[in-house]
Amino acid sequence: MIQNRFIITAANFIAVGCMGMSMGFLGPSLPALREGLKIDLASAGLFTSGIQFGYGLMGTVGGILSDLYPGERVLAAGCGFLGGSALLFGLWNSFSLNLLLVILMGIGCGLILGSSHAVLVGLHPRRKGSILNYHHIFSASGSLIGPLVIGFLLSRQEKWQYGYEILGIFVLALAAFLVFVRAPKGEIRNRVRFRQIGRLARHKNFIFLVFVDFLSMGTQFSVIYLSVTFLKEAKGFSVVAATAILTAFFIFMILGRLVCGWAMVRNLNTRILLILLLSLVAISFLGWKGDGWISAAGIMLTGLAISGVFPSLVALTGEIFQDLAGTAMGFMVMMSGFGGMFFCWLTAVVSQKAEAGFGFIVPLAAAILALLIFSVQYRSLREGELKRRARFGG
Numbered sequence: 001m002i003q004n005r006f007i008i009t010a011a012n013f014i015a016v017g018c019m020g021m022s023m024g025f026l027g028p029s030l031p032a033l034r035e036g037l038k039i040d041l042a043s044a045g046l047f048t049s050g051i052q053f054g055y056g057l058m059g060t061v062g063g064i065l066s067d068l069y070p071g072e073r074v075l076a077a078g079c080g081f082l083g084g085s086a087l088l089f090g091l092w093n094s095f096s097l098n099l100l101l102v103i104l105m106g107i108g109c110g111l112i113l114g115s116s117h118a119v120l121v122g123l124h125p126r127r128k129g130s131i132l133n134y135h136h137i138f139s140a141s142g143s144l145i146g147p148l149v150i151g152f153l154l155s156r157q158e159k160w161q162y163g164y165e166i167l168g169i170f171v172l173a174l175a176a177f178l179v180f181v182r183a184p185k186g187e188i189r190n191r192v193r194f195r196q197i198g199r200l201a202r203h204k205n206f207i208f209l210v211f212v213d214f215l216s217m218g219t220q221f222s223v224i225y226l227s228v229t230f231l232k233e234a235k236g237f238s239v240v241a242a243t244a245i246l247t248a249f250f251i252f253m254i255l256g257r258l259v260c261g262w263a264m265v266r267n268l269n270t271r272i273l274l275i276l277l278l279s280l281v282a283i284s285f286l287g288w289k290g291d292g293w294i295s296a297a298g299i300m301l302t303g304l305a306i307s308g309v310f311p312s313l314v315a316l317t318g319e320i321f322q323d324l325a326g327t328a329m330g331f332m333v334m335m336s337g338f339g340g341m342f343f344c345w346l347t348a349v350v351s352q353k354a355e356a357g358f359g360f361i362v363p364l365a366a367a368i369l370a371l372l373i374f375s376v377q378y379r380s381l382r383e384g385e386l387k388r389r390a391r392f393g394g
Helices: 005-037 039-068 071-088 094-125 128-155 162-176 194-202 206-231 239-266 270-289 292-306 307-320 322-353 362-393
Strands: none
Touching: 005 039, 005 071, 005 128, 005 162, 005 206, 005 239, 005 322, 039 071, 039 094, 039 206, 039 322, 071 094, 071 162, 094 128, 094 194, 094 322, 128 162, 128 239, 128 307, 194 206, 194 322, 206 239, 206 270, 206 292, 206 307, 206 322, 206 362, 239 270, 239 292, 239 307, 270 292, 270 307, 270 362, 292 307, 307 322, 307 362, 322 362
8 A cells, every 4th residue: 555645645636636627627618518508508507506516515525534534535436426427528418417427526526625635634734724725726727727628629629528538537547546545544533523513513713714615615616617608798708718818817826825825834824814805805896897808807816816715714724623624624615615506506697687797796795795704703713723823833
């Protein structure tokens, strides 16, 4: 069995990169999928909600299973779900079958993210904030490569399904490799104390963090999945140009996470989150109301504003609730998925009933609510983070 810490960390990074790529594929391929299946925008929104439903549903399960069983086994299962469903997605012109496959992709993504968080916190207990942020850089990198691949295929008039097929084969090979990986004993064990889960769910700080996560990730995933459609139908960009703008969004997300990874070592997560949420509101407004390339600039810079929100939320949750790190962070993954599911669906429905341009007021409203909720509880969250750092160091 392979027990090298570096190899295990690298495998986690690669897996979450593939997860990000699968999500990066969906937005640029959505117009072609709509045309192939002959569906409207509201129906197409179900695909974005479907992947987020599976992702959110299994996010918590992935964290809990990683508390109870070897996290690398849960990670391998997630890769199996993602690889198998990606390999088959889009091969048949069946709305229900493809919707099922995209939900299975989401299940794989949730298992990957939930388990990898718990594994990395166990492997790097003194660098939770920075290691999780760098971990998410790989997710953003995969999401960056995804639109480039689909955009290249569409520009060459090739089938967009080829991207999913190649990804599926690679992820299935990664799942097979993970079968032979075993994390060092004693480093990944935050066993779930089931009697304490109810107390965790009733903790005021935890509830506030969950709501901020739900709302802010609703904004993030709405932009990731629906910005290409928004830019095409509301701002007059071609699919290829809109895909390039989405690629720039992910470039800014990667740059932002690099900066946040550096900042997390020197600052409190609560302070970083406040700055990012303020920026997110301002830039989301620019993307919604701006014309032409002003709106495009807003979409691109949203990647910078949202870059460190989820890693900082996850790190802060793991910091305050260390005794149940896997379960607590799994709930955060679940709510990020459900936030994406709900707000992607709502954005698509509003866009269908009103117009595509107006529909993007939904992610803006979610960002405003996230900022307001976080501001209300800011002092208490900051005190909780300071107490845990004073007790455990870091």
